[in-house]
Amino acid sequence: MATQHSRSAARLMMAPAVILLLGWMLVPLTMTLFFSFKKYLPMRGGDLGWVGFDNYIRFVTSSAFWPSVTATLVIVLGVLFITVVFGVLLAILLDQPMWGQGIVRILVIAPFFVMPTVSALVWKNMFMDPVNGLFAHLWQAFGLTPVEWLSQASLGSIVMIVSWQWLPFATLILLTAIQSLDSEQLEAAEMDGAPALSRFGFITLPHLSRAITIVVLIQTIFLLSIFAEIFVTTQGSFGTRTLTYLIYQRVLESQNIGLGSAGGIYAVILANIMAVFLMRIVGKNLDA
Amino acid sequence: MGQIILEKVSKTFGDVEVIPPLDLTIEDGEFTVFVGPSGCGKSTLLRLIAGLEDMTSGTLKIDGVDATHVPPAKRGLAMVFQSYALYPHMSVRKNIAFPMRMAGVDKAEQDRRIEQAAAALNLTDYLERRPGQLSGGQRQRVAIGRAIVREPEAFLFDEPLSNLDAALRVGMRLEISELHKRLETTMIYVTHDQVEAMTMADKIVVLRAGFIEQVGSPLELYHKPRNSFVAGFIGSPKMNLIEGPEAAKHDAHSIGIRPEHIDVTDSGGQWQGKVAVAEHLGSDTFFHVHGTGLGETLTVRATGEVGYKHGDIIHLTPRADQIHRFDASGLRME
Numbered sequence: 001m002a003t004q005h006s007r008s009a010a011r012l013m014m015a016p017a018v019i020l021l022l023g024w025m026l027v028p029l030t031m032t033l034f035f036s037f038k039k040y041l042p043m044r045g046g047d048l049g050w051v052g053f054d055n056y057i058r059f060v061t062s063s064a065f066w067p068s069v070t071a072t073l074v075i076v077l078g079v080l081f082i083t084v085v086f087g088v089l090l091a092i093l094l095d096q097p098m099w100g101q102g103i104v105r106i107l108v109i110a111p112f113f114v115m116p117t118v119s120a121l122v123w124k125n126m127f128m129d130p131v132n133g134l135f136a137h138l139w140q141a142f143g144l145t146p147v148e149w150l151s152q153a154s155l156g157s158i159v160m161i162v163s164w165q166w167l168p169f170a171t172l173i174l175l176t177a178i179q180s181l182d183s184e185q186l187e188a189a190e191m192d193g194a195p196a197l198s199r200f201g202f203i204t205l206p207h208l209s210r211a212i213t214i215v216v217l218i219q220t221i222f223l224l225s226i227f228a229e230i231f232v233t234t235q236g237s238f239g240t241r242t243l244t245y246l247i248y249q250r251v252l253e254s255q256n257i258g259l260g261s262a263g264g265i266y267a268v269i270l271a272n273i274m275a276v277f278l279m280r281i282v283g284k285n286l287d288a
Numbered sequence: 289m290g291q292i293i294l295e296k297v298s299k300t301f302g303d304v305e306v307i308p309p310l311d312l313t314i315e316d317g318e319f320t321v322f323v324g325p326s327g328c329g330k331s332t333l334l335r336l337i338a339g340l341e342d343m344t345s346g347t348l349k350i351d352g353v354d355a356t357h358v359p360p361a362k363r364g365l366a367m368v369f370q371s372y373a374l375y376p377h378m379s380v381r382k383n384i385a386f387p388m389r390m391a392g393v394d395k396a397e398q399d400r401r402i403e404q405a406a407a408a409l410n411l412t413d414y415l416e417r418r419p420g421q422l423s424g425g426q427r428q429r430v431a432i433g434r435a436i437v438r439e440p441e442a443f444l445f446d447e448p449l450s451n452l453d454a455a456l457r458v459g460m461r462l463e464i465s466e467l468h469k470r471l472e473t474t475m476i477y478v479t480h481d482q483v484e485a486m487t488m489a490d491k492i493v494v495l496r497a498g499f500i501e502q503v504g505s506p507l508e509l510y511h512k513p514r515n516s517f518v519a520g521f522i523g524s525p526k527m528n529l530i531e532g533p534e535a536a537k538h539d540a541h542s543i544g545i546r547p548e549h550i551d552v553t554d555s556g557g558q559w560q561g562k563v564a565v566a567e568h569l570g571s572d573t574f575f576h577v578h579g580t581g582l583g584e585t586l587t588v589r590a591t592g593e594v595g596y597k598h599g600d601i602i603h604l605t606p607r608a609d610q611i612h613r614f615d616a617s618g619l620r621m622e
Binding site: 182184185187188189190191192193194195198202203206207209 | 360361362365366373374375
């Protein structure tokens with residue numbers, strides 16, 4: 001696409017896609033902004049006019065706001081930590097030559113194909129149920145009182161369920177990265193006198209830094225908006241109300257579109273703050 | 289000290305015997321080159337010495353001490369890899385410091401050795417750069433620097449120059465030779481390039497399919513190849529091997545004559561043929577001659593500029609004292 005002519009032709013042909021995507025993004029964002037400045041109660045009078053920043057003030061001064069931010073951060077950071085640490089370990093394990101490697105790899109990736117709603121229900125009913133769950137049976141086998149996972153350790157349970165879903169993704173990305181590591185580098189380090197743990201720390205981990213960055217960035221985007229797992233397990237109770245869930249409750253349970261929209265704008269801001277931080281902390285890995 | 293002795297060392301991968309039991313002694317301070325066509329087991333042999341592969345049987349002694357089951361790090365050997373195997377996320381300084389850091393050498397001593405190695409290898413200006421910012425030759429020197437600072441018993445080089453361009457290769461060849469003269473440490477060098485072997489080695493080990501075909505100094509191998517394989521492998525261009533009636537005249541199954549040992553004349557030669565290709569290099573001229581009745585092609589080297597061209601009929605005379613005779617199994621006959 002070197003000539004003036006071919007460049008403008010290219011622009012012309014790309015235009016429909018770009019306009020469609022831009023519209024897809026801008027229309028909901030503008031509507032959210034629009035509603036966030038209105039008092040809009042569908043069941044209780046509909047559009048009640050402009051209210052300025054009232055919704056924004058009400059949303060942050062509500063006693064549910066800060067706990068929801070904390071819950072969001074705990075879930076995101078917890079899942080990131082678990083998936084990255086176990087993802088690296090699993091990737092190293094799967095990189096070892098072994099019998100039935102292909103099948104094992106597919107099995108490891110499998111959880112990623114299970115829909116969030118389904119996996120959360122499976123966890124809730126088959127594992128975490130305090131009466132019939134597998135964990136309850138396991139605890140009883142050792143003579144212990146079964147834990148009521150979703151009420152006593154609600155946040156931890158959600159982190160566990162979501163980690164289970166995202167671990168395959170992290171493992172997959174990290175496995176491909178680990179496979180691209182030049183084995184001569186490891187051999188050189190071995191000759192240089194580095195024991196296995198040092199080889200991991202000095203060679204493998206730095207080699208994986210870029211892949212870890214990508215895992216962290218992509219997962220953060222998706223984890224900020226998890227919803228189904230909370231919806232089918234705790235319904236936002238026991239401290240598991242994330243920002244996303246709070247907005248849902250404001251819009252659908254309280255039927256307050258204006259307040260929910262203001263929350264949506266806060267969520268956008270929070271996501272951007274996280275994005276800036278992430279770019280600062282880990283983005284430099286992508287340049288190298 | 290860096291004497292390395294291999295006794296009955298063998299290696300099999302599954303059912304494939306890559307290296308049949310072999311014995312080899314590498315004396316302290318010697319520059320030994322393993323040379324052979326690709327797949328001859330020369331790299332495997334080096335990796336066995338390094339300890340990166342386990343031997344199937346046999347013993348390895350370094351300085352008289354059995355090192356067969358000693359892990360690679362404890363053998364006191366430093367290796368330079370074909371891909372250089374530099375650590376991409378570390379600066380040149382950290383790369384060179386790495387083996388000392390692992391060995392727990394104190395910081396001042398580390399810096400002293402790094403400065404010394406960098407000065408010797410012209411790397412002083414590049415110490416803070418990453419390997420990715422260096423050229424092929426500089427990376428090669430960093431890899432050598434990383435090996436030097438360990439002050440090893442012996443250096444192992446695994447085809448270190450094969451990723452460099454021709455001009456750099458000649459330069460690095462000289463640098464490695466100089467380094468050996470200066471350090472007087474044992475070096476084992478693997479290559480498939482017989483020119484590298486001839487120019488650098490004190491001792492060449494020619495390998496084929498895991499077997500040692502001949503061990504000797506470069507000129508021994510050149511003048512007295514033990515068999516027709518070594519005769520064909522050492523020397524450039526390749527030795528002409530002639531079978532049939534012409535060989536029978538010398539009571540041999542085949543005879544070998546190097547291109548540089550054939551004289552070219554306009555007339556009156558022992559053999560005659562038609563020039564198929566003439567390669568004029570200025571210092572030398574190579575002729576590939578067809579239709580001599582001795583075999584496919586005969587390669588001849590004439591010194592300086594000789595004006596024959598494609599299609600010319602030329603006369604060739606081998607120097608009688610430079611004819612190598614081989615029996616039916618390819619072995620040299622005296």
